[in-house]
Amino acid sequence: MNDTTLSIGVILGSVREGRKGEPIARWVMDLLGTRTDAAPELLDIRDFDPSFAQRWPERIAAHDGFVIVTPEYNHGYPGTLKNALDALYGPWNDKPVAFVSYGFSASGARAIEQLRQVTSELRMMPIRDEVNLRLGAFRTDDRGFPADARALERADDVMTELLFWGRLLKEGRRRRPARN
Ligand SMILES: Cc1cc2nc3c(=O)[nH]c(=O)nc-3n(C[C@H](O)[C@H](O)[C@H](O)COP(=O)(O)O)c2cc1C
Numbered sequence: 001m002n003d004t005t006l007s008i009g010v011i012l013g014s015v016r017e018g019r020k021g022e023p024i025a026r027w028v029m030d031l032l033g034t035r036t037d038a039a040p041e042l043l044d045i046r047d048f049d050p051s052f053a054q055r056w057p058e059r060i061a062a063h064d065g066f067v068i069v070t071p072e073y074n075h076g077y078p079g080t081l082k083n084a085l086d087a088l089y090g091p092w093n094d095k096p097v098a099f100v101s102y103g104f105s106a107s108g109a110r111a112i113e114q115l116r117q118v119t120s121e122l123r124m125m126p127i128r129d130e131v132n133l134r135l136g137a138f139r140t141d142d143r144g145f146p147a148d149a150r151a152l153e154r155a156d157d158v159m160t161e162l163l164f165w166g167r168l169l170k171e172g173r174r175r176r177p178a179r180n
Contacts, residue, residue: 005039006166008032009063012044013070013081020102023144024133025069028100030145031155032067037163045084052087060091065098065166066124067159070111072103077111085118092122094173096165098158100131107132125169127162131155 010028014021025042032040041063048056070077085092097119101108109132116126131154139147146152 004037004167006037006064006163006170007062008038008040008065008067008162008166009043009059010040010067010069011081011084012042012046013068013078015046015049015078015080016071019071020135021069021071023140024100024102024146026143027145028067028069028155028159031152032159035159035163038159045080048084049080052084056084057088057091060088063095064170065096065162067098067100067162068115068119069100070102070108070115072101072106072108072111075110076114081115082118085122089122090178092119092124094123094125094169096125096127096162096169098127098130098162100133100155100158102133102135104135107134125165127158127165129154129158129161131158 010025010032012021012025029040029042032038041059043059068081070081099112099115101112103111112130112132119126131151133146133151138151141147
């Protein structure tokens, strides 16, 4: 990791048995892992729940930005993801967050709309561009990663935007005294 490398937490929002989110989160990890300007860590809510009180604050504080990978459940996002967001405040502040959603008719976009409101309240910087994957409508490779060229290009553009804001906000946090 050099000075321009940002530490990025990739949050896997689904904890469901047989979840489709896992290969999608691993795809995002793989994409970030090919870049020299990002050091990604997978943050699987399953590994933290119900012990948010311990490692969760420390892991969130360690990162310069986040990607939330979320399914759509009843036009919203999973309650477990809300708990994980609500468990903290300061460690989220002044950091960018990008979204990757998946679902049926709206490709998970409605879950992201709600996450934009909630992450703004956490003083995060939600990235405008997003990745929306329509279940059953994209090809996957042998790892279960989306193999669609447009999805890959879109995801890469979103990560570039996340890292752009990540660098600005990291510098901003350094120059300004911490919030309390
Ligand atoms: C409780 C529940 C509610 C759902 N509601 C929606 C929905 O409103 N819109 C949609 O597109 N898909 C909906 N789905 C389908 C999910 O997006 C799909 O099952 C997806 O695989 C869930 O993510 P996961 O497998 O990672 O948990 C719902 C699934 C569940 C389990």
